[in-house]
Amino acid sequence: MSGKKLEQVVAGRSVATGGGKRVDALLKTLGVINSLCFVEIKRHDTALLEKREYGGRSDVYSPSRELTGAVAQIQITTQKATVQVKERFAPVGEDGVETGEILYAIAPKSLVVCGSLSEFRREGKGHPAKIRAFELYRRSLNNPEIITFDELYERARFIAVPTGVDGDRGPS
Numbered sequence: 001m002s003g004k005k006l007e008q009v010v011a012g013r014s015v016a017t018g019g020g021k022r023v024d025a026l027l028k029t030l031g032v033i034n035s036l037c038f039v040e041i042k043r044h045d046t047a048l049l050e051k052r053e054y055g056g057r058s059d060v061y062s063p064s065r066e067l068t069g070a071v072a073q074i075q076i077t078t079q080k081a082t083v084q085v086k087e088r089f090a091p092v093g094e095d096g097v098e099t100g101e102i103l104y105a106i107a108p109k110s111l112v113v114c115g116s117l118s119e120f121r122r123e124g125k126g127h128p129a130k131i132r133a134f135e136l137y138r139r140s141l142n143n144p145e146i147i148t149f150d151e152l153y154e155r156a157r158f159i160a161v162p163t164g165v166d167g168d169r170g171p172s
Contacts, residue, residue, distance in 0.1 A: 059129035
């Protein structure tokens with residue numbers, strides 16, 4: 001998978017399976033075992049929650065249609081891909097020759113990268129009911145993990161920016 005583009009067709013179209021499935025990013029873990037990870041990428045400004053409270057109930061917010069759709073999309077794509085590739089496979093390059101890699105798809109991890117936590121802040125202050133609704137929803141999911149663009153940025157910054165003597169990681 002090294003040197004390939006992130007977006008990949010992971011389940012082919014056939015009479016038996018119907019339409020093919022494409023994933024925004026097909027990644028692999030690095031280590032003794034290389035496991036697949038399927039990623040659905042939406043936009044940084046995609047809503048995480050519906051704008052209005054659910055059914056007029058105070059402090060009850062539903063996940064947005066875009067977010068629940070992304071979750072359903074990556075779950076179906078991952079399931080179809082694992083049925084097709086089984087537990088272990090050796091990918092082939094565009095020339096049809098095996099790449100030499102062995103990849104595993106045993107209960108593969110999946111991610112949805114979507115939205116921003118700033119949606120829950122106004123004038124520097126948080127909205128506790130919206131934060132609660134979002135955290136309860138995403139923590140209730142086993143797969144995929146939902147990560148926002150600002151969280152992804154902070155994770156990458158944590159890895160890339162060296163820690164100073166006082167523990168500070170530099171300017172945000």
